[in-house]
Amino acid sequence: MTGTKYGCGVAQCGACAVLSDGEPTRSCQFPVESATGTRTLPRSKSRRPA
Numbered sequence: 001m002t003g004t005k006y007g008c009g010v011a012q013c014g015a016c017a018v019l020s021d022g023e024p025t026r027s028c029q030f031p032v033e034s035a036t037g038t039r040t041l042p043r044s045k046s047r048r049p050a
Helices: none
Strands: 017-020 023-026 040-042
Touching: none
Parallel strands: none
Antiparallel strands: 017 023, 017 040
C-alpha cells in the first residue's frame, strides 16, 4: 500500500492511520489478516474531490 507512513510503531502518534471500511485505524496495530474483505485506504487517499 502506498501513502501510509511509519511513525512510532506502537499506535501512539497516528502517522500510520488508514481508513478501514471508513473507520480510522492505526495500521501498525492492524494485522493484514484483519483487512481481508475490507476497503482499506491511506487517509491521504480517502478524500473525495470537491
